[in-house]
Amino acid sequence: MRFELMPRTTVSPVARALASVVAFITAFLIAGFVIWLMGRSPVAAFDVYVLQPLSDPWALQELLVKATPLILIAIGLSYCFRASLWNIGAEGQYVMGAVLGSWLALKTHGTDAGIWVLPLMMLLGIIGGALYGLIPAFLKTRFGVNEILTSLMLVYVAQLTLDYLARGPWRDPKGFNFPQSVTFDPAATLPPIMEAGRVHYGFLFALVAVAVTSVILGRTLFGYRLKLTGDAPRAARFAGFNSKATVMAVFAISGGLAGLAGIAEVSGQIGQIQPSISPGYGFTAITVAFLGRLNPIGILIAALVVALTFIGGESAQILLKLPLDLTQAFQGILLLCVLAADALVSYRIRLVTRGGAK
Amino acid sequence: MFSRKLFGALAGVTVAALSATGALAQAKDKIKVGFIYVGPVGDHGWSYQHDQGRQAIEKAFPGKVTTTFVESVPEADSERAIEQLARTGHDLIFTTSFGFMEPTLKVAKKYPNIKFEHATGFKRAPNLSTYAAKFHEGRYIIGQIAGKMTKSNTIGYVGAFPIPEVIAGINAFYLGAQSVNPNVKIKIVFANTWYDPAKEGDAAKALLDQGVDMLAQHTDSPAPIQAAEARGKFGFGQASDMERFAPKAQLTAIVDNWNDYYVARAKAVLDGTWKSEDTWGGINAHMVVMSPYKNMPDDVKKLAQDTEAAIKAGTLNPFKCPVVGQDGKEIECKGNGALSDEQVLGMNFYVKGIEDKIPQ
Numbered sequence: 001m002r003f004e005l006m007p008r009t010t011v012s013p014v015a016r017a018l019a020s021v022v023a024f025i026t027a028f029l030i031a032g033f034v035i036w037l038m039g040r041s042p043v044a045a046f047d048v049y050v051l052q053p054l055s056d057p058w059a060l061q062e063l064l065v066k067a068t069p070l071i072l073i074a075i076g077l078s079y080c081f082r083a084s085l086w087n088i089g090a091e092g093q094y095v096m097g098a099v100l101g102s103w104l105a106l107k108t109h110g111t112d113a114g115i116w117v118l119p120l121m122m123l124l125g126i127i128g129g130a131l132y133g134l135i136p137a138f139l140k141t142r143f144g145v146n147e148i149l150t151s152l153m154l155v156y157v158a159q160l161t162l163d164y165l166a167r168g169p170w171r172d173p174k175g176f177n178f179p180q181s182v183t184f185d186p187a188a189t190l191p192p193i194m195e196a197g198r199v200h201y202g203f204l205f206a207l208v209a210v211a212v213t214s215v216i217l218g219r220t221l222f223g224y225r226l227k228l229t230g231d232a233p234r235a236a237r238f239a240g241f242n243s244k245a246t247v248m249a250v251f252a253i254s255g256g257l258a259g260l261a262g263i264a265e266v267s268g269q270i271g272q273i274q275p276s277i278s279p280g281y282g283f284t285a286i287t288v289a290f291l292g293r294l295n296p297i298g299i300l301i302a303a304l305v306v307a308l309t310f311i312g313g314e315s316a317q318i319l320l321k322l323p324l325d326l327t328q329a330f331q332g333i334l335l336l337c338v339l340a341a342d343a344l345v346s347y348r349i350r351l352v353t354r355g356g357a358k
Numbered sequence: 359m360f361s362r363k364l365f366g367a368l369a370g371v372t373v374a375a376l377s378a379t380g381a382l383a384q385a386k387d388k389i390k391v392g393f394i395y396v397g398p399v400g401d402h403g404w405s406y407q408h409d410q411g412r413q414a415i416e417k418a419f420p421g422k423v424t425t426t427f428v429e430s431v432p433e434a435d436s437e438r439a440i441e442q443l444a445r446t447g448h449d450l451i452f453t454t455s456f457g458f459m460e461p462t463l464k465v466a467k468k469y470p471n472i473k474f475e476h477a478t479g480f481k482r483a484p485n486l487s488t489y490a491a492k493f494h495e496g497r498y499i500i501g502q503i504a505g506k507m508t509k510s511n512t513i514g515y516v517g518a519f520p521i522p523e524v525i526a527g528i529n530a531f532y533l534g535a536q537s538v539n540p541n542v543k544i545k546i547v548f549a550n551t552w553y554d555p556a557k558e559g560d561a562a563k564a565l566l567d568q569g570v571d572m573l574a575q576h577t578d579s580p581a582p583i584q585a586a587e588a589r590g591k592f593g594f595g596q597a598s599d600m601e602r603f604a605p606k607a608q609l610t611a612i613v614d615n616w617n618d619y620y621v622a623r624a625k626a627v628l629d630g631t632w633k634s635e636d637t638w639g640g641i642n643a644h645m646v647v648m649s650p651y652k653n654m655p656d657d658v659k660k661l662a663q664d665t666e667a668a669i670k671a672g673t674l675n676p677f678k679c680p681v682v683g684q685d686g687k688e689i690e691c692k693g694n695g696a697l698s699d700e701q702v703l704g705m706n707f708y709v710k711g712i713e714d715k716i717p718q
Contacts, residue, residue: 058445062438163550167520167717176480176704177522178456270434272460275519279432314439317428318392318446324429 005347015345023341024305027334034329040320048319049312049330059311064199065269066307069094069261069278071206071300073285075213076257078294079250082217084230087251089136089151090258091282092158093129097259098266099162100128102273105188106170106181117187121263122205129259130252132158137251141244147251155282166275181273190268200268202261206300209257213296226250258282287331291338306331385630389450391415392443393427394436396455397553403578403597404552404614405429408454408477410598411616418621422628433457437464444469450627452620453477455552456521462486473632475623478523480703484634489619492640493523494530494702495669496612496648497574498676499662500594501534503609503651504572505542506658507592508535514570516561516582517548520717524576526705530676531574532712538661545570546714555581566591583607592653599649610662611649618644638699642670677702682710 032042053059073090080087101121108117136150167179175182190200217223228236229246236243266277288306292298313327393412397405412425426448431439436458443451444465450473453462459479466474466486474486482488504513513535517524528546535542545568547561554577562573562582566589573593575582580603586593587607595601595611619637626632639645648666651659668674679691684707692698708716 058441062441066435066438176700177706179519179521180460183460265434269437270460274434274457276432276457277434279435311438311442314428314442315446318426318442321426324398 001351001353004350004352005343006350007347008345011345019341019345020338023337024334026341027330027337030333030337031326031330034326035322038322038326040322045316045320045322048315050308052315053308053311059315061197061199062311063304063307064203066310067303068200068202068206069265069281070285070288070303070306072202072209072261072264073258073282074288074292074299074303075206075209075296076254077285077289078213078217078292078296078299079226080254081289081294082230083226083246083250084233085140085247085250086148087133087136087151087254088148088286089133089154089282090254090285091278091280092151092155093132093255093258094262094265094278094282095155095158095162096132096262097125097127097129097256098262098273098277099158099165100259101125101263102170102181102184102266105184105267106273108188109182109185113185113187115187118190118267121188121267122260125259125263126256127259129262130256133251133255133258134248137248141247162273162277163275166273170273172272179275183272184267188267189271190264192268198269200264202264202268205260205264210296210300217296222249258285287335291335293342305334309334386449386628387422389423389624389627390446390448391423391425391624391627392446392448392451393425394431394439394443394451394453394455394458395427395429396431396433396457397578398430399427401553401578402580402600402603405454405578407597407614408452408616411620412452414617415620415624419624419628423624431458433461437461440465441468444472449473450475450624450632456523473627480636482634482636487623487634487636489637489639490523491614491616491645492638493612493614493646494526494676495640496646497527497530498534498669498674499648499665500574500610500612501531501536502538502665503654503658503662504531504574504592504594505535505537505539506661507609507654508539508542508572510569510571511539511541512543512545512569513572514562514565514568514574515544515546516558516565516573516575516577517546518552518577519550520548522703522705525708525716526677526702527576528712529681529705529709533676533681533709534665536711542711544712544714546712548717549577551577553578555579558582559585562586562593580604595649601649601652606653608649608652609654610651613647613649615645615647640669641666642672684708684710684712686710 035042035045053063073094077087077090101124104121104124135154136147139145139150140147170181172180172182190202193199193201225241225246229241229243270277288299288302292302309327309331316322317324393408395405395408399405399409412427415423416425428439440453440461452475454477456478459476459481462474462476463481466483470485476486476488478490479488515528515531517528532544545565547565549557549561551557558577558579559581562585565573566585571591573582573586573591575596578597580600583593583595583600583604587604592609593604593607595608597614599611599613601608651662675696677697679696681689681697683689692701
């Protein structure tokens with residue numbers, strides 16, 4: 001006796017949309033059950049995790065701050081993933097973007113360099129990330145090296161480069177030999193959108209990325225080409241699409257957006273170079289991209305949801321004394337539920353008994 | 359008392375920017391105390407010991423103080439977590455890792471009526487104190503034990519990162535070993551993590567493979583000392599007493615004791631006497647505690663106890679001048695008969711006899 005997944009011939013868009021909702025409700029029910037098993041109130045947990053952050057202007061701002069890098073990186077990754085190219089190294093591209101952009105910030109530190117510094121930093125961030133993303137793309141197109149391995153391993157190279165810079169050449173000479181740079185000048189600091197707020201211009205970049213990507217994927221030949229390259233590489237070749245150029249292009253876009261996320265985070269949030277500038281945004285963004293089903297609007301929503309679980313998770317530790325592990329488990333449950341719901345919409349389960357007829 | 363002012367000028371810079379409200383004192387009946395940990399409370403090392411301090415506060419003021427903690431907070435993303443504590447009615451907030459320095463300072467400026475305490479940093483404000491412990495005092499003692507006990511004449515050290523605190527620890531350890539065994543050699547591996555049992559264990563095994571038979575560690579999990587135990591070698595517990603993880607291997611452990619300090623600071627907030635200051639306490643202040651000396655001959659034990667007593671009495675300073683650098687030149691003596699606090703806190707050189715180079 002075994003189970004089989006049979007593809008459904010027709011899937012209604014309503015079912016697909018409802019699937020996400022059902023997935024979320026299921027995830028909350030499972031998490032609620034676990035919380036109940038721990039002897040806490042699931043209702044209170046839901047309030048702290050979800051309702052309070054969504055009804056508090058401060059928490060809403062923090063939500064946007066946390067979601068900003070996730071949106072930018074996941075949007076970039078969606079280009080790669082749509083073409084079935086597995087860029088696992090966004091974390092490294094994020095770091096390299098931050099490094100190249102910060103180079104200018106530190107170079108102009110203490111000078112009265114003008115307003116051109118910031119735009120140029122952002123541009124350098126994009127270039128740094130894009131060039132770094134092009135390495136696995138080049139290795140793949142030229143030598144056929146598996147991009148999953150190369151992009152992932154380049155993450156460590158990027159992190160160690162950053163580590164070296166923070167401990168060595170870029171160390172603040174007045175910082176008692178602690179591994180961090182000087183804090184950036186105001187001219188090199190990405191300003192908040194609203195006075196005294198914490199949401200910086202990076203969030204606007206993220207929104208622009210979502211809008212532009214919606215147009216590109218929905219209405220351009222390039223978008224169509226991506227999908228075809230991913231779904232039917234042979235057909236794409238027959239159609240005259242150059243898959244090598246596509247590989248290079250999507251890795252450059254993906255890396256560029258990750259690099260922008262990196263420099264925006266360092267310039268707008270952290271304000272200096274230090275050995276660690278990311279709590280794993282590049283990897284979390286992979287989850288975000290799939291939670292959002294590689295759709296730009298979906299990614300926007302998914303990034304906010306994932307950000308919510310982080311912020312809610314901290315509130316739960318503070319207000320309910322729920323452990324951090326629960327938050328991490330909940331993120332896992334959520335991803336599983338969404339992917340399972342997706343599978344169940346596209347396939348149906350059949351019970352096949354031994355020797356049974358089809 | 360054990361508190362001392364360091365880097366006064368630097369503190370002054372940050373002081374100027376703030377209103378006086380942070381310094382206003384007022385006694386309180388009930389307070390909430392919050393903690394930010396860099397690792398999990400179950401690391402059995404650094405964060406675990408801070409959590410012991412948190413529990414000590416709860417025990418010391420039943421019904422008057424409630425405590426909260428947020429664990430495994432990434433340093434690059436800590437500002438929000440600290441602000442969450444500030445916004446949820448906490449009166450006193452401890453941020454317990456160096457990487458929380460800038461975020462703590464930012465949040466402290468935003469909430470002048472809340473008291474902040476940052477471990478191992480150097481930036482202060484009227485409502486932001488700093489505190490750290492002189493772990494290098496303990497490391498001098500374990501260095502002497504290692505120097506006496508080693509048979510291969512090679513001792514090992516698993517460091518976290520090449521930052522001044524760790525470098526000073528390595529130097530103190532080696533100076534201790536050298537003081538009883540001039541020919542002893544040291545091998546150093548940096549694990550590039552504070553807490554990652556797998557990496558720490560690998561670093562320890564790499565050292566043991568190179569003939570090290572005494573293993574000191576400045577990373578937070580028991581993995582290195584467990585590796586020593588598995589090979590029948592000896593090691594020293596870090597941050598907390600790790601005897602239950604390595605009953606045969608642990609000679610002693612350098613225990614971080616934050617309990618007294620945390621209780622005193624919570625009491626100061628209750629009494630309305632809290633002031634921004636810098637605290638750097640060692641064995642004398644009971645911030646650094648040596649766990650019972652075990653698995654060693656009586657003469658070594660006696661030596662360790664005598665050294666501990668001498669450090670406690672202030673007659674022995676691990677960094678007493680002359681301190682000679684790797685190049686054979688004497689380090690300028692800026693303190694009173696020993697290196698100054700600033701020199702120790704910013705240490706970026708190895709002493710003579712260490713053959714490695716500090717990774718840059």
